[in-house]
Amino acid sequence: MKRTLFLALVGSLVLASCNRAKVPDVTGTAVTKPFASQLEAAAGYPDDAGKAVYVDLTGGDRATTLTATGLKPNTAYISHYHSRGTGAAVTATTPDCASSGSVVGGLIxxxxxxxxxxxxxxxxxLQPISALSGAAYINIHEALAPGVIPLCADI
Incomplete structure (x- = not known):
């Protein structure tokens, strides 16, 4: 009986230790960038704001957390990292957010x-750091209307 109780206790401890989530190790300092509003109040975004926080982890991933307020209620949004655009209208003084760069790394x-x-x-x-090579900005846009971009942060 004692042996059965002992084995049950050991088994429970082993299973409990398997469920513990390992906290990833950080390789750098968290970077915080404020989002800049990209649309006028007439577009339904009178006071949108927020920030992007990201940090690189030892496993080769970047952890990204985006917070935003003042968006349209009960509306679906998506977000991406983008490279700096290189179109004819882009000059050295063009902000990264206004450069219309390509998506890198997929959906955040x-x-x-x-x-x-x-x-x-x-x-x-979480995204692989290698997939974010060349990332210059992060934007948040409406999921059903990707051309509607209320917030962007140059990184």
């Missing part, structure tokens, strides 16, 4: 995120 968080009833959202994601 892997899927659309819907704002709450007040227009706030948080997007979190």
């Amino acid at each position: 968080g892997g899927a659309a995120v819907t704002t709450d009833g007040t227009g706030a959202l948080t997007i979190k994601g």
Whole structure:
């Protein structure tokens, strides 16, 4: 009986230790960049704001957390890292957010995120650092209308 109880206790401890999430090691300091509003109040974004926070982890991933307020309530949004655009209209003084660069690294968080009833959202994601080579800015845009970009942050 004692042996059975002992084995049950050891088995429980082993299973519990398997479920512990390992906290990733950070290789650098977290970087925080404020989002700049890209649209006028007439477009439905009178007071949008937020920030992007990212940090590189030892496993080769970048952890990104985006927070935003003042977006349209109950609306789906997606976010990407982008490279700096190189079109004819882009000059040395063009802000990265205005350069219309290509997406790098895919969707942050892997899927659309819907704002709450007040227009706030948080997007979190892990992406391989190697896939983000050349990233110059992060934007948040409406999932169903990708041309509607309320927030952007040069990084």
